[in-house]
Amino acid sequence: MTTPAPHISIPYLREEALPSPFCPGCGNGTITNSFLKAVRDLGHEDLSGFAFVSGIGCGAWIPSPHFKADTLHTTHGRAIAFATGLKMARPELKVVVISGDGDLSTIGGNHLIHAARRNIDMTVILSNNYNYGMTGGQVSATTFTGDTTATTPYGNPERPFDIARLVAAAGANYVARWTTAHPNQAARAMKTALQRKGFSFVEMLSQCPTAYGRRAKIGNAQKFLEWFKALPVRKPDDPLTYTVPTHDGIDLGVFVDREEIGFVESMQNMVRNIPE
Numbered sequence: 001m002t003t004p005a006p007h008i009s010i011p012y013l014r015e016e017a018l019p020s021p022f023c024p025g026c027g028n029g030t031i032t033n034s035f036l037k038a039v040r041d042l043g044h045e046d047l048s049g050f051a052f053v054s055g056i057g058c059g060a061w062i063p064s065p066h067f068k069a070d071t072l073h074t075t076h077g078r079a080i081a082f083a084t085g086l087k088m089a090r091p092e093l094k095v096v097v098i099s100g101d102g103d104l105s106t107i108g109g110n111h112l113i114h115a116a117r118r119n120i121d122m123t124v125i126l127s128n129n130y131n132y133g134m135t136g137g138q139v140s141a142t143t144f145t146g147d148t149t150a151t152t153p154y155g156n157p158e159r160p161f162d163i164a165r166l167v168a169a170a171g172a173n174y175v176a177r178w179t180t181a182h183p184n185q186a187a188r189a190m191k192t193a194l195q196r197k198g199f200s201f202v203e204m205l206s207q208c209p210t211a212y213g214r215r216a217k218i219g220n221a222q223k224f225l226e227w228f229k230a231l232p233v234r235k236p237d238d239p240l241t242y243t244v245p246t247h248d249g250i251d252l253g254v255f256v257d258r259e260e261i262g263f264v265e266s267m268q269n270m271v272r273n274i275p276e
């Protein structure tokens, strides 16, 4: 009898961090696997040369404690700020931020748009589960209008960000959005993101059946995947008109893919040109 080959993610994961603390049906395991597939497809046998930064929340647990790598688990909303300092101090490292919508686009929203504006050389993977899952299911900047959460018991009166369009408009070199129902498309987008200079960003729509699915009456993980599979995929030449996302009015695919100068190169050029 032959022994089955280990799962492709196993070589990159710390054994002592398994089994994962994620709830049954959580989408963060799928995001982990898509990212590690991208790493494997780029030919990396391990995660040396990478440095992972995350903030607070369930999405932040993807790299830390799971990845067998150098990881920096920082304060709530500040992952990109820490990652910016790390990249400027050690530009040879491939800096990757993985965290959630509450951490990166709500508390940390200012850091996100300025990192995109600077086009600083890092890859950000944002797990968007439409709420602050780990801290109890509070409303976030991506919660749809009308959704019931722990802090909007009568429905969310606010409008959500379209994170992919926001980051694209702010100046990132590469922006894509996929879901946990599209693991292979997501892995290809993450592979491209890791190869781009400048700021690259992949938004992953992800199910949180425990905190969001229950209160917003989406249902279990299967219901999330059915929802995600029905979302439209962008055509490459679709205009980037900003619209307020709704449950069935959010599109997937690549939003920008350009080769503008990254912040590290821009700084190096500036330093070279300082008169002695």
Ligand code: SF4
Binding pocket: 021, 022, 023, 025, 026, 027, 028, 058, 059, 129, 133, 134, 207, 208, 209, 210, 211, 212
């Ligand atoms: S609370 Fe939600 S996002 Fe957090 S681990 Fe559970 S299902 Fe996943």
